[in-house]
Amino acid sequence: MQRIVYLERDSVIAEVRRPAFAHEWTEYASTTPAQVIERLTGATIAIVNKVPLPAAAVDALPDLKMVAVAATGTNIVDLDACRARGIVVSNIRGYAEHTVPEHVLALLLALSRNLVAWRETLLAGRWQQSDQFCLFDHPIRDLHGATLGLIGSGSLGNGVVRLAEAFGMRVLRAERKGATAVRPGYTAFAEVLREADAISLHCPLTDETRGLIGEAELRAMRRSALLINTARGGIVDEAALIQALKEGWIGGAGFDVITAEPPPAGHPMVAPDLLALPNFLLTPHVAWASRPAMQTLADQLIDNIEAFVAGAPRNRVA
Known part of the structure; x- marks a missing residue:
């Protein structure tokens, strides 16, 4: 008899079917x-x-045999401790291959076309007071013909490439930072920073990627460039980002993730003066959370558990 304990049921809005084997379920x-x-x-x-x-x-739970992570990222689990115990750890893959890329493009479009600034203009009554049919208060840029730099890949990065190319964007896949050789189909990291009109992050948070984008990288980007992060907050140095936005090192940023979620009172990424900037958009880690994507996640979660019990673990990370 398997005893399954779901620690965070409210983290997914979906129908979670019960596994097709004898079990005890607690959530x-x-x-x-x-x-x-x-x-x-x-x-x-x-x-x-x-x-x-x-x-x-992990050490205090002698009966534990499997950790089913209801997400793609597994940095919250001590994988080495699980490996030492022979505990299988499985994650969810591919479920957000449409919803996250769509969120990336939504952020790119909103920032490129200055939608927040235009909303503020209307709230201030500028159009209502205009003597002509349109206004030119804020610049508007097209995605067509612009260059998108992609840092990280996988199904999410590939989904962004598919949509970006449909908009007529040129895509540069960045080689790993500090790499001594550039793989075919990739572009040197430093060159991507220099050339891109927008950069989208799609790498996991690891010791190697923590602080990947800091002051030096932000200063190396074009002053008109946009930075999009739907990956993990720690990949970007938040203090440097805030300075970059306020001092105009880059053109703008669209983030769905920050280092502390939910942010505690006083967290700099939710400071009112930062959120009031027309060239900064922050959403509360919802790029993944379309209803179809969450149902796919829930279905795959139980598939992973059933595969483990059947003796053929899938989506293993440990």
Whole structure:
């Protein structure tokens, strides 16, 4: 009998079917780090999303055999501790291959066409007071003919390429930062920073990618360039980004992720003066969260669990 404990059921709005094998199912709407060990005691399968599962928790759960991550990113799980115990860790893949790229393009379009600034103009009554049929208060740029730099790949990056090329954009795939050789089909990292009219991030958060975009990289970008981040907050140095936006090192930024989620009071990325900037858009980590995508995630989550119990684990990361 498998004992399955779902620690964060409210993190997905979808129908989650029950696995097709004998099991005991317990779910919690949400779970704090302090509650993890108590709630997973006796569990053989843990379903987690954002609540951390550190080595200390893994070591305190002798019955645990599988960790089913209800997301693609697995940085919240101590994978080395799981490997040492022989615990299988599986994640979700490909479920957001349409919704995240669409969010990226939405941010690019909104920033390129200055939609926030135009809304403020109308709220201020400028059009209503105009003596002609249109206004020219804010510049508008087309995506057609612009160059998009892609850092990271996978299904999400490939989805962005598909949509960007449909808009007539030229796409440059960035080689790894610091690489001594450039692979066929890729462009040197520094060259992408210099050439791109917009850069979209699609790499995982690792020791190598933490702070990947900092002051030096932001200063190397075009002053009109846009930076889009739907990956992970820690990939970008937030203090440097805020300075870049306020001092005009880059043209604008559209983010769906920050370093602390949800942000605590006083977090600089949700400061009112920053959110008021017309060239900065921040959404609350929802690029992945279309209803069809969440249902695909929920279905794949149970597929992963059933595959593990059948002796053929899938989507393994440990």
